[in-house]
Amino acid sequence: xxxxxxxxxxxxxxxxxxxxxxxxxxxxxxxxxxxxxxxxxxxxxxxxxxxxxxxxxxxxxxxxxxxxxxxxxxxxxxxxxxxxxxxxxxxxxxxxxxxxxxxxxxxxxxxxxxxxxxxxxxxxxxxxxxxxxxxxxxxxxxxxxxxxxxxxxxxxxxxxxxxxxxxxxxxxxxxxxxxxxxxxxxxxxxxxxxxxxxxxxxxxxxxxxxxxxxxxxxxxxxxxxxxxxxxxxxxxxxxxxxxxxx
Numbered sequence: 001x002x003x004x005x006x007x008x009x010x011x012x013x014x015x016x017x018x019x020x021x022x023x024x025x026x027x028x029x030x031x032x033x034x035x036x037x038x039x040x041x042x043x044x045x046x047x048x049x050x051x052x053x054x055x056x057x058x059x060x061x062x063x064x065x066x067x068x069x070x071x072x073x074x075x076x077x078x079x080x081x082x083x084x085x086x087x088x089x090x091x092x093x094x095x096x097x098x099x100x101x102x103x104x105x106x107x108x109x110x111x112x113x114x115x116x117x118x119x120x121x122x123x124x125x126x127x128x129x130x131x132x133x134x135x136x137x138x139x140x141x142x143x144x145x146x147x148x149x150x151x152x153x154x155x156x157x158x159x160x161x162x163x164x165x166x167x168x169x170x171x172x173x174x175x176x177x178x179x180x181x182x183x184x185x186x187x188x189x190x191x192x193x194x195x196x197x198x199x200x201x202x203x204x205x206x207x208x209x210x211x212x213x214x215x216x217x218x219x220x221x222x223x224x225x226x227x228x229x230x231x232x233x234x235x236x237x238x239x240x241x242x243x244x245x246x
Contacts, residue, residue, distance in 0.1 A: 017107060022072070023050060025079040028107040029070070030100060036070060043072060048235055049202065049242050053175065054080050056200045056244075061086050061172040064160065066121050066185055068092040070100040071114070073175055078113040087113055087169060093120040093130055093155035094141045120157045121178075123187035123215055128157040144180035144209025159188030170196040180209020186223065187215055193227055201229060201245040212241065 016031045020040050029040050043050065050073070057063065057077060065074045068090035077088050090105075092098045098118045105114045120128050122143055131149035132141045142149070164170035170192060176185050182205050189198070205212050205220065214223050221231065224245050233244040 022076045022079060023047065023054065025076075027075050027079055028104070029072075029075075030103045030107060032100060036100070039070070039072060043076075049204075049244075050076060052233060052244055053077070053173075053200075053202055056246075057086070057173055059086055061199075062169045063088045063173040063175065064121075064171040065090045065175050066160075067175075067177040067179070068101055068116075069097050071104045071116075073177075074101070074114050075104060075108055075110065078110040079108065087115065089115050089117055089163075089167070089169065089171075091117045091119055091121055093118060093128075094132060094153075097141075117163075118156070119163070120155050121160055121163065121188060122157055122181060122184040123159065125158050125162050126156075127154050129153075130155045140179055142179035142181060142209055143184060144178075159191070160185065161188055161191035164192050164196065171198045173200040173202070174198050175202045177204040180206045180211065182206070183210040183214040183220055183223075186220065190227075197228075199246065201243075203243050203245070205241040205243065207239045 018029050018031055018040065020027050020029055022043055029036070031037055054076065063077050063086065065077070065088055068074050069092060071090055074088045074090040090101055092101050095118065098116065101116050105111055105116060120130060120143055122128060128143050129152045130141055130143055131145065131152045134150055160171065176182055178185055182203055212220055214220060229245040231243060232246045235242045
């Protein structure tokens with residue numbers, strides 16, 4: 001039925017807002033493309049990862065949702081917290097997705113808990129080339145590889161360390177899903193670790209781009225182990241790997 005509604009609203013030029021269940025909590029999502037409908041539905045298939053994330057988030061945590069897309073994980077974190085507790089910085093550098101992210105924050109009245117950041121996080125500061133795919137809700141934009149893209153745009157770039165220092169809100173929990181640039185994001189965390197160590201790291205590793213490696217080629221697992229993080233959970237699905245480090 002939602003698919004039919006989407007087509008009708010698209011023809012009429014109307015926004016489509018759907019009510020969804022995010023692991024037991026209601027949310028409103030503005031849908032601008034079929035792939036966004038699919039992403040909303042996929043929440044029910046990600047119970048292992050998302051359920052684990054919710055088990056380990058604490059009421060006063062600052063969370064960084066790196067690769068936020070239209071904000072599903074950010075909403076999940078915000079809506080499952082006690083009212084007014086905790087804070088989520090949602091990082092999405094691609095402008096179309098960023099607009100959808102802001103709209104979904106507005107629809108769910110969580111602007112006090114989710115702060116949208118039109119910013120890429122990586123290994124350096126300044127600007128970066130983001131390889132983009134066309135269409136609203138596309139989740140495969142990447143800093144790491146041009147494969148499958150139809151061009152690129154320049155986006156502002158910072159490191160986790162730099163953003164944590166400038167914002168004054170270092171992360172307690174990280175969720176990283178950046179289409180092959182995971183090692184770059186983690187490289188930008190290194191300077192923060194001597195003064196503030198995120199407690200929980202949720203990382204989705206993609207085979208493209210840097211794959212399961214840091215920029216210098218060292219396996220991500222070994223890099224994190226050297227810095228005192230233990231692998232708490234892992235799930236492999238087709239070519240991607242989901243991991244939880246503590």
